[in-house]
Amino acid sequence: MADLRTNIAGIESPNPFWLASAPPTNSGYQVQRAFEAGWGGAVWKTLGDPILNVSSRFAAVSFNGQKVAGFNNIELITDRPLEVNLKEIYETKKKFPNHAIIASLMVEPKQEKWHEIVKRVEEAGVDGLELNFGCPHGMAERGMGAASGQVPSLVEQQTYWVKEVAKTPVIVKLTPNITDITATAEAAVNGGADAISMINTINSLAGVDIDTWNTIPHVGGKGAHGGYCGPAVKPIALNMVGECARHSHINVPISGIGGISNWQDAVEFMLMGSTSVQVCTAAMHHGFRIVEDMIDGLSNYLDGKGIQSVTEIIGKSVPKYSDWGDLDLNYKIVARINNDVCINCNKCHIACEDTSHQCIDMYTEADGTKGLRVREEDCVGCNLCSIVCPEDGAIDMVEMTHELPPMTWNERQAALGKVACEVDIAAK
Amino acid sequence: MSEYTQYLQEKDKIDVLLNQGYSIKSITENLSGAFVEFERITGSTITSETLHILTADARKYFSVKLIHQ
Numbered sequence A: 001m002a003d004l005r006t007n008i009a010g011i012e013s014p015n016p017f018w019l020a021s022a023p024p025t026n027s028g029y030q031v032q033r034a035f036e037a038g039w040g041g042a043v044w045k046t047l048g049d050p051i052l053n054v055s056s057r058f059a060a061v062s063f064n065g066q067k068v069a070g071f072n073n074i075e076l077i078t079d080r081p082l083e084v085n086l087k088e089i090y091e092t093k094k095k096f097p098n099h100a101i102i103a104s105l106m107v108e109p110k111q112e113k114w115h116e117i118v119k120r121v122e123e124a125g126v127d128g129l130e131l132n133f134g135c136p137h138g139m140a141e142r143g144m145g146a147a148s149g150q151v152p153s154l155v156e157q158q159t160y161w162v163k164e165v166a167k168t169p170v171i172v173k174l175t176p177n178i179t180d181i182t183a184t185a186e187a188a189v190n191g192g193a194d195a196i197s198m199i200n201t202i203n204s205l206a207g208v209d210i211d212t213w214n215t216i217p218h219v220g221g222k223g224a225h226g227g228y229c230g231p232a233v234k235p236i237a238l239n240m241v242g243e244c245a246r247h248s249h250i251n252v253p254i255s256g257i258g259g260i261s262n263w264q265d266a267v268e269f270m271l272m273g274s275t276s277v278q279v280c281t282a283a284m285h286h287g288f289r290i291v292e293d294m295i296d297g298l299s300n301y302l303d304g305k306g307i308q309s310v311t312e313i314i315g316k317s318v319p320k321y322s323d324w325g326d327l328d329l330n331y332k333i334v335a336r337i338n339n340d341v342c343i344n345c346n347k348c349h350i351a352c353e354d355t356s357h358q359c360i361d362m363y364t365e366a367d368g369t370k371g372l373r374v375r376e377e378d379c380v381g382c383n384l385c386s387i388v389c390p391e392d393g394a395i396d397m398v399e400m401t402h403e404l405p406p407m408t409w410n411e412r413q414a415a416l417g418k419v420a421c422e423v424d425i426a427a428k
Numbered sequence B: 001m002s003e004y005t006q007y008l009q010e011k012d013k014i015d016v017l018l019n020q021g022y023s024i025k026s027i028t029e030n031l032s033g034a035f036v037e038f039e040r041i042t043g044s045t046i047t048s049e050t051l052h053i054l055t056a057d058a059r060k061y062f063s064v065k066l067i068h069q
């Protein structure tokens, strides 16, 4: 069986599956049950000056019968005094010495505030710290969370203050509510971060009730923006992890978070550069025991590929993640319809005809059999037909042999630049 | 006319000029597509021809020809 043990910036855990800082890690009772279920680590619900919460707090977006496709919350950090949390952290660590407990922290952007909380939390025996620069609501209005995390100089400064006193590894958790996450990731590295984690939640409003005109969720008829997470945010998180992993100045390990719901999602995040993964929404939706399938699935996947240790897959897809300008303009795929499998629903024809390149023809044989055929020479390989096709295996996207040698946009522009070349007719 | 047929026609025009000994001298790209100026020098005579290329595939095609000319 493959070795799932993980070491991120010196924080060791029996497997890469951690619970993210959120309601599942609110208390010692919960974290201990999670460890019993098999979770390798837990990032404790963010500690700081205890807050006051509102009711209600959560909302979910369902899509076509799929419950919790996205999840929205307006909950803040812990509402329990620091001493209570630290006592439970201490007890939990004693019972589970081999599991990782990371304390998530958020205080005002003042050096003495950071020094105080870091020292007190480390005394309780945590394995590492995670700085919450990501909470997008409530705390941000008070200058903390995302309000700090959107300003690279504040990220760097506060990380530096923490590193002045921290004895355990420091993970900086980044907000996705920023145009270019590599700017804040680099700031964290410059401040001395030992690792970074991403993403926290994305600014969101789950919906508006079209009968009452209230926001969803609402608090007595009033709403405020919340943070979005769950399966819907996975592509956004995965890109942010990939962008950081391939950035030459961001040379610390990454803990990937955002929409991870099963072992396959976890593998994707690890291939894209995550050393560990963190999960919140999936655990809230299905309970702690989902980790059993995650562990089994990951083990079987690694065994099937003959891989000894999970660490071997970290970052394996990163060299394949590039800029658009480095993609081969002459690489060509086309759609091919497998008429044995096709159920003639015509969705591909409609999609292509109405919204793509009009290259899927409907035909009727002499015996009256109806079918669909792709005019391959007109197909641009956009994938839309295979995306909308409801029948697995009915449409294959097949690679064509290169008619022209590979050429990227950057190579083309360099070649055009060498001959007398104008790009603006106004100059003529 | 399908875009592919249009591409084949533009590709043909490019090939004809290249086969006649022309090479790409300049390219102007703008909102209307690409204007590719071909030039041939025979002795002291310089002749030039300009093609207005409309299709995306033909713009890829002349770029490949330019890289390899």
Ligand SMILES: Cc1cc2nc3c(=O)[nH]c(=O)nc-3n(C[C@H](O)[C@H](O)[C@H](O)COP(=O)(O)O)c2cc1C
Pocket: A020, A021, A022, A023, A045, A046, A071, A072, A073, A075, A076, A077, A078, A104, A132, A134, A135, A173, A199, A200, A201, A228, A229, A230, A231, A233, A257, A258, A259, A260, A278, A279, A280, A281, A282
């Ligand atoms: C209800 C709720 C409360 C959360 N509270 C915190 C928090 O206190 N500290 C923190 O760093 N992140 C918090 N998060 C964000 C999660 O840790 C995580 O970054 C985010 O939910 C994305 O992961 P997911 O898609 O697996 O849920 C919270 C998320 C939810 C849903």
